[in-house]
């Protein structure tokens with residue numbers, strides 16, 4: 001099977017850790033700073049950092065529109081923290097003119113945990129992942145205030161004042177987490193994303209449609 005090529009938006013934030021995790025999961029990885037570097041990628045990761053800065057830089061480098069239309073056309077995308085903010089269709093506690101990519105039918109509140117704790121760790125049970133709950137690192141993190149349409153909720157905060165808040169979602173090929181799996185060495189979310197990209201590629205090549213019923217290969 002072809003090796004999926006995954007771009008990591010490299011304008012700001014924890015780019016290196018995502019690159020390492022995706023490579024370890026078998027993807028070919030490219031940094032994306034310009035629109036032409038988006039051509040030929042099969043998926044894109046939007047790292048954490050500062051969403052207002054990443055959005056402004058993306059606009060200045062002419063990347064915002066190409067990213068928007070790529071994600072709307074089905075390019076698999078995974079956003080962590082500020083990346084979740086950038087992939088959200090609606091924002092709360094954000095400057096009214098904050099540039100975003102969109103693609104996820106969710107309302108995301110920026111710096112949502114702010115009054116409770118700037119940074120903290122917690123465990124999150126992540127739907128569809130085998131093994132123990134994820135150790136989730138939250139750094140001035142957003143949460144999903146409301147998930148609409150066919151958005152699946154994959155994880156929520158357990159316990160504490162933010163108990164039940166949504167911190168991991170998926171809508172078709174777009175995944176977002178409030179927390180930073182790239183900082184923990186646990187690559188299960190990156191593996192999930194690489195698998196989403198692989199399946200999307202296979203579908204586009206028409207391979208997926210010819211599998212016999214009941215063949216669960218490649219299912220997570």
Ligand code: GLN
Pocket residue numbers: 047048049050051052080081082083085110111139140141142
């Ligand atoms: N608070 C930041 C924002 O809204 C996100 C922080 C992070 O990515 N760690 O952009």
